[in-house]
Amino acid sequence: MKPRPSRIVLAPMRPGDLSMDAQSHKAQMHDAEILDQFTRQAEPFARRHAHSNDELLQQMVDCAAVGPDDRVLDVACGPGVVSCFFAKRVRHVTGLDLVPAMLEKARTFQAEQNLANVTWKLGSCTDLPFAGETFDCVVTRFSFHHFLDPGIALREMKRVAKPGGTILVCDVAPDEETQESFNRWELLRDPSHTRALTGQELEELGRAAGLELPRRSHCSLASDLENLLAGSFPKPGYAEKIRALFDEETQAGTNRLGVAARRTEGRILIAYPMVLLAWRKPKPGN
Numbered sequence: 028m029k030p031r032p033s034r035i036v037l038a039p040m041r042p043g044d045l046s047m048d049a050q051s052h053k054a055q056m057h058d059a060e061i062l063d064q065f066t067r068q069a070e071p072f073a074r075r076h077a078h079s080n081d082e083l084l085q086q087m088v089d090c091a092a093v094g095p096d097d098r099v100l101d102v103a104c105g106p107g108v109v110s111c112f113f114a115k116r117v118r119h120v121t122g123l124d125l126v127p128a129m130l131e132k133a134r135t136f137q138a139e140q141n142l143a144n145v146t147w148k149l150g151s152c153t154d155l156p157f158a159g160e161t162f163d164c165v166v167t168r169f170s171f172h173h174f175l176d177p178g179i180a181l182r183e184m185k186r187v188a189k190p191g192g193t194i195l196v197c198d199v200a201p202d203e204e205t206q207e208s209f210n211r212w213e214l215l216r217d218p219s220h221t222r223a224l225t226g227q228e229l230e231e232l233g234r235a236a237g238l239e240l241p242r243r244s245h246c247s248l249a250s251d252l253e254n255l256l257a258g259s260f261p262k263p264g265y266a267e268k269i270r271a272l273f274d275e276e277t278q279a280g281t282n283r284l285g286v287a288a289r290r291t292e293g294r295i296l297i298a299y300p301m302v303l304l305a306w307r308k309p310k311p312g313n
């Protein structure tokens with residue numbers, strides 16, 4: 028007997044169905060890119076950052092103004108550098124990340140530091156697996172420029188913070204003039220990059236989320252282009268494109284790429300402009 032063709036019933040399309048599908052497809056594709064990039068970057072990233080940038084970490088602690096009784100959440104914790112630094116100064120830290128390979132690095136780093144007051148959680152910044160009003164302080168570093176919608180992440184960070192608690196974002200923040208070219212070359216270097224916001228745009232996100240901004244600070248983060256490229260996994264041919272852009276930049280003496288690139292003894296040194304914003308979640312009635 029010939030098999031009968033199965034009947035496919037098409038549900039009528041409602042307005043918005045397609046765009047919801049397109050959005051969730053985009054989000055899934057981006058999560059897959061994050062997973063791929065940061066599984067590969069876990070080892071070099073942990074090596075580069077585990078024992079460096081103590082000044083920036085101290086600046087984060089100062090800006091967050093945490094105390095010994097505080098419970099802290101580190102969103103997109105990567106190899107746990109920020110989490111472990113905070114853990115030495117507070118009661119407990121939870122580190123959350125989307126990528127298992129990063130959390131593996133974080134566990135190793137925690138063991139090396141002999142810290143018992145840290146726990147690790149797999150999850151996404153868009154849907155934090157915690158009850159509302161759980162943490163005294165919620166922090167994140169070097170992450171907003173990887174998020175498709177940093178506004179959602181900030182609102183989630185606010186939700187899980189206690190009233191009166193602190194939400195600290197530390198990220199690269201190019202100025203308005205260089206933002207576009209900065210984002211272009213960073214996307215060449217790291218396909219999981221979305222968009223670095225300016226300091227003003229980040230502040231606006233906080234206002235839109237209903238947060239108060241009692242403290243903010245700036246600094247720059249020095250790096251060496253070749254070291255950076257050695258720990259990155261750009262598409263074939265893109266590393267050469269980036270080198271050509273920086274050759275042109277340093278020869279012309281311009282700052283179009285937004286990282287104050289300069290050539291010294293054959294090396295190209297760069298400085299990422301960083302911003303730290305410490306918001307307060309208002310208490311009810313305030």
Ligand SMILES: C[S@@+](CC[C@H](N)C(=O)[O-])C[C@H]1O[C@@H](n2cnc3c(N)ncnc32)[C@H](O)[C@@H]1O
Nearest residue numbers: 065103104105124125126129151152168169173
């Ligand atoms: C550049 S690393 C920064 C790691 C760490 N915050 C630090 O400063 O050392 C970015 C991290 O963001 C994580 N990440 C990206 N998108 C995420 C998401 N949607 N939810 C949770 N983590 C995410 C990546 O897996 C990666 O570990």
